[in-house]
Amino acid sequence: MNDIETQWANEQRLMAAQVQIPTLGQGYQPQDNDVILGLDIQYESDKAYIAGDLQHYNGHHLGTYSGVTAVMAPYVPGFFCFREGPPLFALVNHLLNDATLPRPDLLVVDGHGIAHPRTFGVACWLGVKTGLPTIGIAKKSLLKFSGQVGNEQGSILDIAHKGQVVGYALRTQTGIKPEYVSPGHLVALDTAKTVALNLVSEYRIPDVLRRADQMARLHSKDEQTNDWINVGTLG
DNA sequence: GCGACAG
DNA sequence: ATCTTGTCGC
Secondary structure (H helix, E strand, C coil): CCHHHHHHHHHHHHHHCCCCCCCCCCECCCCCCCEEEEEEEEEECCEEEEEEEEEECCCCEEEEEEEEEECCCCCCCCCHHHHHHHHHHHHHHHHHCCCCCCCCCEEEEECCCCCCCCCCCHHHHHHHHHCCCEEEEECCCCCCCCCCCCCCCCCEEEEEECCEEEEEEECCCCCCCCEEEEEEECECHHHHHHHHHHCCCCCCCCHHHHHHHHHHHHHHCCCCCCCCEEEEECC
């Protein structure tokens, strides 16, 4: 562990103390008309192209927004929040300051929440910085776990760390690789599980994350479409 | 010592 | 994440 990683680990420890994971039945509870903000990033040389997709919890799509910032930190597994967090935060702030847009009730981040070696993934970082309910959804697990998820859609397997359940492997589509969900901030474990399953339509990953991924990719390749709004340089 | 390692 | 061709399937 070099100097920067030691410093990062300290910062994660301090910020992790601010994370609030409500108990069963407490914290954020999804409602049909809640506004969900899905976030993802694509990288192109030293630029980070961030996209945010807004939809109602019931599935109604509202719009997609994309911006760009300079990348300031390297990618180090386990310290993902310091690379990806600041660009995400910049876009969220931009959207929060736009009076024409609805305020998101929940953030959905491409990455982990508390299912993390130091219980502090990028979804926790963004949750603490914004003060908004946040969950993390990732395509690979960072923690080792035992057992196997059932093959049927909706099958779930606990992912534990140091004796505590911190997230789940979730089979969102029958016969398709599971995704990994964990709360980031202000969301209970069972709520994160429910939300992750209900946000999925016909793909492995929730639409709100797929659209963010697609738009960020298009922006990074300088392609213009009619379905997203370029909010320019952030930060 | 060796391998694994969110995006 | 990104670099990359063809190929299988709905």
